[in-house]
Amino acid sequence: MEFPFIEKEDQEVYASLAGEEKRQAEGLELIPSENYVSRAVKEAMASSLTNKYAEGYPGKRYYGGQEFTDNVEILAIERAKKLFGAAYANVQPLGGANANIAMYFALLQPGDTILGMDLSHGGHLTHGHPVTYLTKVFNFIRYKMKDVETGEIDYDDMLRVAKESKPKIILAGFSAYPRELDYAKFVSIAREVGAVAVMDIAHIAGLIAGGAAKNPFDYGFDVMTTTTHKTLRGPRGGMILTHDSEEIAKKMDKAVFPGFQGGPHMHQIAAKAIAFGEALHPSFKTYAKQIISNTHAMAGVFKAQGARMITGGSDNHLILLDAWTSFGISGGEAETLLDHAGITLNKNAIADDTRKPMDPSGIRFGTPAMTTRGFNEAESAQVASIMIDVLTKRTDVATAKEEVKKLALAHPIPESFG
Ligand SMILES: *Cc1c(COP(=O)(O)O)cnc(C)c1O
Numbered sequence: 018m019e020f021p022f023i024e025k026e027d028q029e030v031y032a033s034l035a036g037e038e039k040r041q042a043e044g045l046e047l048i049p050s051e052n053y054v055s056r057a058v059k060e061a062m063a064s065s066l067t068n069k070y071a072e073g074y075p076g077k078r079y080y081g082g083q084e085f086t087d088n089v090e091i092l093a094i095e096r097a098k099k100l101f102g103a104a105y106a107n108v109q110p111l112g113g114a115n116a117n118i119a120m121y122f123a124l125l126q127p128g129d130t131i132l133g134m135d136l137s138h139g140g141h142l143t144h145g146h147p148v149t150y151l152t153k154v155f156n157f158i159r160y161k162m163k164d165v166e167t168g169e170i171d172y173d174d175m176l177r178v179a180k181e182s183k184p185k186i187i188l189a190g191f192s193a194y195p196r197e198l199d200y201a202k203f204v205s206i207a208r209e210v211g212a213v214a215v216m217d218i219a220h221i222a223g224l225i226a227g228g229a230a231k232n233p234f235d236y237g238f239d240v241m242t243t244t245t246h247k248t249l250r251g252p253r254g255g256m257i258l259t260h261d262s263e264e265i266a267k268k269m270d271k272a273v274f275p276g277f278q279g280g281p282h283m284h285q286i287a288a289k290a291i292a293f294g295e296a297l298h299p300s301f302k303t304y305a306k307q308i309i310s311n312t313h314a315m316a317g318v319f320k321a322q323g324a325r326m327i328t329g330g331s332d333n334h335l336i337l338l339d340a341w342t343s344f345g346i347s348g349g350e351a352e353t354l355l356d357h358a359g360i361t362l363n364k365n366a367i368a369d370d371t372r373k374p375m376d377p378s379g380i381r382f383g384t385p386a387m388t389t390r391g392f393n394e395a396e397s398a399q400v401a402s403i404m405i406d407v408l409t410k411r412t413d414v415a416t417a418k419e420e421v422k423k424l425a426l427a428h429p430i431p432e433s434f435g
Pocket residue numbers: 050111112113114115117141143190191192217218219220244254255
């Protein structure tokens with residue numbers, strides 16, 4: 018993307034923007050929560066809607082001049098509902114964390130309990146990490162995997178804990194879990210203890226929208242929260258979807274505005290509407306399926322090498338690799354080394370990690386961004402081989418970097434899809 022006005026008027030910022038464009042074009046993005054948006058999505062984000070105050074909801078705003086903002090927000094809501102089979106959608110949350118915060122306050126009183134995934138087993142910061150203020154207000158308790166090698170959740174223990182501590186929310190969802198959950202079990206436990214079943218689909222929203230992963234609403238989940246910028250391939254932002262309860266949907270709306278936010282970012286909401294339109298296109302189904310095929314191809318290469326992947330592999334867009342056991346290198350060192358080779362991913366704690374959080378045993382990586390660039394299975398396997406070369410040899414980073422750049426440049430970041 019070009020920035021002719023910024024280049025003329027603000028050289029300092031321009032240098033960073035131009036640098037980032039080049040970094041993204043020449044490197045390989047393997048962070049599983051990142052993606053490349055279309056030019057249409059970028060145009061919406063750069064539009065004059067950023068000038069507009071629109072506190073409230075369509076038809077019920079606190080300022081005048083809303084004929085176009087109302088239209089755009091309604092488009093985003095209707096498309097979101099269609100994509101996920103929801104009866105209600107709130108497209109105003111500024112990010113995934115904001116969506117979760119509003120969701121908690123909509124459903125809970127201070128002191129209430131949430132049963133969520135253990136953080137070291139794949140849960141997200143907003144699922145009750147002690148560094149968040151959420152833990153000062155609510156009581157978070159945990160379920161875990163029964164077997165780290167297969168990824169199976171311990172549903173019996175989950176039921177036992179739920180009966181004992183009467184959570185108001187049973188929270189599913191993850192940032193670092195490579196398998197599908199047994200949604201029916203979550204819902205049955207939630208029903209048994211009178212909790213609301215919530216799934217945070219931030220990571221896999223695109224897989225669900227593209228029909229490549231199961232839709233939790235089909236199994237009776239009440240609410241889904243999500244980001245819009247990960248596999249869903251839209252602008253940075255969040256969203257709350259309600260399955261069928263109008264009462265819950267109303268609580269969500271109140272919690273988002275005026276509960277936690279002021280004016281919605283209408284330029285982002287326009288970009289969300291465009292991204293949802295793209296995700297409704299048949300080609301998005303092909304994209305979502307290819308993400309998983311590419312992950313399988315990468316997992317196959319690591320498996321053949323005898324590397325240890327948490328849960329033994331992956332059924333979605335991400336792999337959590339025990340770099341320490343597999344290659345005798347810490348997650349932090351692996352991240353740095355691969356970064357030097359032009360491969361961007363992140364260090365990540367693994368279940369029951371024996372190393373410190375600042376330099377854990379694992380690395381987490383995935384295929385959504387490179388699949389957007391058009392990588393197929395063979396090329397994904399090639400990326401995995403380059404990674405293994407770097408992690409085992411460690412000296413030949415320059416050769417790897419050349420190879421990575423060649424692969425990246427052979428697959429320019431597309432401006433539109435379909
Ligand atoms: C990324 C993520 C979030 C937070 O999204 P932000 O937009 O970064 O605030 C919340 N929940 C899960 C499961 C995530 O993966």
